[in-house]
Amino acid sequence: MPRAVVTGGAGFLGSHLAEALVGGGYEVVVVDDFSTGRRENLAGLADDPRCTVVEHDVSWGLPVSGPVDAVCHLASPASPPAYLARPLETLAVGSEGTRHALALAHAHGARFLLASTSEIYGDPLVHPQPEDYLGNVSSIGPRSVYDEAKRFAEAITMAYHRTFGLDTKIVRIFNTYGPRMAPGDGRVVTNFIEQALAGSPLTVYGDGTQTRSFCWVDDEVRGLVALLHSDWTGPMNIGNPAEFTVRELAELVREAAGVDVPITFAPLPQDDPTRRRPDITRAGAVLGWRPEVPLREGVERLVAWYRAGRPAPARLPDR
Numbered sequence: 553m554p555r556a557v558v559t560g561g562a563g564f565l566g567s568h569l570a571e572a573l574v575g576g577g578y579e580v581v582v583v584d585d586f587s588t589g590r591r592e593n594l595a596g597l598a599d600d601p602r603c604t605v606v607e608h609d610v611s612w613g614l615p616v617s618g619p620v621d622a623v624c625h626l627a628s629p630a631s632p633p634a635y636l637a638r639p640l641e642t643l644a645v646g647s648e649g650t651r652h653a654l655a656l657a658h659a660h661g662a663r664f665l666l667a668s669t670s671e672i673y674g675d676p677l678v679h680p681q682p683e684d685y686l687g688n689v690s691s692i693g694p695r696s697v698y699d700e701a702k703r704f705a706e707a708i709t710m711a712y713h714r715t716f717g718l719d720t721k722i723v724r725i726f727n728t729y730g731p732r733m734a735p736g737d738g739r740v741v742t743n744f745i746e747q748a749l750a751g752s753p754l755t756v757y758g759d760g761t762q763t764r765s766f767c768w769v770d771d772e773v774r775g776l777v778a779l780l781h782s783d784w785t786g787p788m789n790i791g792n793p794a795e796f797t798v799r800e801l802a803e804l805v806r807e808a809a810g811v812d813v814p815i816t817f818a819p820l821p822q823d824d825p826t827r828r829r830p831d832i833t834r835a836g837a838v839l840g841w842r843p844e845v846p847l848r849e850g851v852e853r854l855v856a857w858y859r860a861g862r863p864a865p866a867r868l869p870d871r
């Protein structure tokens with residue numbers, strides 16, 4: 553049975569990836585410090601001997617013994633409030649954490665998958681964004697702790713590939729949503745749904761004309777698994793190219809939740825990208841991948857998941 557290490561495996565995407573890998577015949581070792589992730593995200597694997605959990609901060613090393621066939625490095629704060637609250641930890645996990653994950657893969661001759669982000673394109677001057685677009689990123693603004701950490705992570709990943717011939721893959725994930733996003737973690741889809749279900753106004757930042765392209769979690773994870781098993785070594789966008797303004801998303805959430813709450817406007821965060829849409833030509837050509845779940849259907853599914861009683865009270869990330 554192949555054995556995969558998933559850093560950040562107790563988080564939103566990591567827990568879905570861990571389940572997909574176990575379902576695909578892997579034994580999985582989750583390494584997570586539970587800074588934004590939760591044990592309950594792995595409840596579906598709790599009694600499964602094919603999944604073990606190691607509580608550890610990967611910025612300080614990766615204490616995994618035994619064989620390793622794949623390392624999927626997802627550990628990092630991901631929502632803007634989470635990484636803005638933990639700027640130094642975010643830089644550490646993107647740099648030192650990635651180095652430890654690469655060293656583990658190198659020691660075992662394992663495949664390596666880095667969870668990178670559309671944020672490496674910054675506030676893009678090319679639209680939609682293909683993988684060869686180099687980005688428009690502030691190296692000193694508040695978001696730089698995340699953007700530059702991920703850019704460094706990509707650089708060290710390619711350096712391991714060039715230096716040691718490590719089998720590396722870099723997935724540039726565009727805004728992904730679905731069950732198990734941490735309640736109160738501040739990302740827009742869950743903020744709007746939590747507000748709508750509480751009967752509160754939806755907080756649109758800025759005038760709501762900025763755009764994002766939202767991918768349902770199962771589509772995203774299917775792309776991650778396909779990329780892990782491919783021969784591709786560089787970056788690949790995995791995201792849903794259907795682009796919406798934040799204002800359109802607010803309307804859609806109100807309709808999906810069937811509530812008539814007002815929309816209020818709050819200041820736009822500094823360096824908030826004005827638009828974002830993946831060019832997924834490469835993922836289609838190399839992996840035969842494309843997303844299947846439209847935003848309206850995904851939001852309806854997520855509203856139903858919330859109504860089924862899942863979320864705990866909102867909380868902000870601890871520092």
Ligand code: NAD
Binds near residue numbers: 585625724
């Ligand atoms: P998440 O916060 O739910 O998961 C991140 C996980 O990493 C959590 O379980 C957290 O406890 C863990 N973690 C953080 N720092 C750690 C450390 N130093 N050591 C060990 N574990 C640590 O976020 P997510 O949305 O699931 O994001 C997962 C990955 O995907 C991140 O690398 C993120 O940058 C990337 N990504 C996500 C999105 C998205 O839309 N969800 C978009 C782009 C990139």
Ligand code: UDP
Binds near residue numbers: 738744
């Ligand atoms: N946003 C918003 N209201 C919220 C949360 C976010 O209008 O309650 C906006 C945010 O300013 C950004 C977009 O929604 O323009 C996506 O934000 P998110 O934090 O989900 O992801 P990211 O900025 O990393 O794409």
